[in-house]
Amino acid sequence: MINKAEPLIQIRDLYKVFGKNPEQALKQVKSGVDKEHLLQDSGHTLALQAINLEIFAGEVFVIMGLSGSGKSTLIRHFNRLIEPTSGSAVYRGERCHTAV
Structure with a gap:
């Protein structure tokens, strides 16, 4: 039975970076590098x-x-076609995926 007081899907602090070293690029993003500069500087x-x-x-x-x-990238996290670089997705109270 579905508990309507609890979210069916929860997304928490989700980041997705595409490229050869997404974890390193994510550090740049979290330090303030914007999308355009990230692409120019690192190719991510x-x-x-x-x-x-x-x-x-x-x-x-x-x-x-x-x-x-x-x-579309966000929706692909819902059905687990792609994994997050950082953050979590929870479905019916169960963690689908988590990344740091």
Whole structure:
């Protein structure tokens, strides 16, 4: 049975960086390097930055944004097609994946 008081999906401080050394690039992002400079300096792409959300059972939840803003990348974390560089995803109270 689904507890409607608890979120069905929880995303906590989720980051996704694509490239050869995403953990090192993530350190740069967390120290203040923006998406454009990260790509120029290291060749890494910052796809998601510090995403936090909760989706409850029966709730209509919409993810909107411009092309290239990370909508599809975020949804791929929900169904575990990709793993986060940092952060966590929880489904029905069970941690799906966590990265530091």
